[in-house]
Amino acid sequence: MQYKILIVEDDTAISRLLAKILHHAGYDTVQAFSGTEAKLLLERETPALILLDLMLPGISGEELLLTIRSGRHADIPVIILSAKTSLGDKVSLLKNGADDYITKPFEPEEVLARIQAGLRRSGNSIPKKDTLTYKKITLYPDLRKVILGGKELSLTAHEFDILYLLIENPEKVFSRESLYEAVWHGGYYGENNTVNVHVSNIRKKIKEITPSEEYIRTVYGIGFKLD
Numbered sequence: 001m002q003y004k005i006l007i008v009e010d011d012t013a014i015s016r017l018l019a020k021i022l023h024h025a026g027y028d029t030v031q032a033f034s035g036t037e038a039k040l041l042l043e044r045e046t047p048a049l050i051l052l053d054l055m056l057p058g059i060s061g062e063e064l065l066l067t068i069r070s071g072r073h074a075d076i077p078v079i080i081l082s083a084k085t086s087l088g089d090k091v092s093l094l095k096n097g098a099d100d101y102i103t104k105p106f107e108p109e110e111v112l113a114r115i116q117a118g119l120r121r122s123g124n125s126i127p128k129k130d131t132l133t134y135k136k137i138t139l140y141p142d143l144r145k146v147i148l149g150g151k152e153l154s155l156t157a158h159e160f161d162i163l164y165l166l167i168e169n170p171e172k173v174f175s176r177e178s179l180y181e182a183v184w185h186g187g188y189y190g191e192n193n194t195v196n197v198h199v200s201n202i203r204k205k206i207k208e209i210t211p212s213e214e215y216i217r218t219v220y221g222i223g224f225k226l227d
Contacts, residue, residue, distance in 0.1 A: 005027050005028070005047055005048065005115065006029075006049070006051070007019060008038040008050060008051065009031070009032075009051070009081065010034060010055070010057055018051060018111065021108045021111060021112065025112050034056055034057045034059070035056040035061065035063060035064045036057075037058070038050075038056075039059060039067060042068070042073055046073065048076070048119060049076065049077045049115055050077070050078045051079050051115075052065060052078055053081050061082070062093070062096070065093065065096055076122070077100075077118035078098050078099055079101070080102065081102050082103065085103050100117070102114055134170060134226060136148055136149045136210060137167065137215065139163065139164060139167055141164065146160065148209045149209050153205055153206065153209065159198055162179060162195075166216065166224065166225065166226050167226065170225075170226045172225060173222050173223055173225040174223045174224055174225065176195040176224075180195050199216060202216060203215070214227040
């Protein structure tokens, strides 16, 4: 089951970044760029959790939180995302029904950890696959470990993330841009050779263990997919 997260954030760059982070982690998302838009969306959507900015056009985040807690979505976990850092602001929002509070700027790992905790408290959780397999590769997402032909494949963090994406989506062709944005969580620049170098390193490490088998194929003019 893929859980849907409502992102209520008027800054398009931040909203886009959050959506990428969540999609990479296996969540579905819906985005609202004002409090008013979020209120309308909630009339037809029932997300598993809401990420809520405070400084919004139309209805403010504080007002929307009170509306959520007094309506049919009262039980949905709400995590505040805000640049406000004072203890008073945090205490007030938690008293008014927020489940958690993340201060901007944030780290992707913190956002995902808070979401997982919020879903767990509400009785929801994302069922994780214990392993992913492809040919002779067994990948353990939680342990961030890869076994190839009975031997552990020593990968850097970014190499692991690239291989994880490819194995999780074995039929998908990933452009260099999409891999860069998913793994590095930033904008891709055409002259940047980072993705090519990392894919080349993964191939070399695989070849050291299984010289006769190919695992990653270059799709000319597009990017990469599993072979």
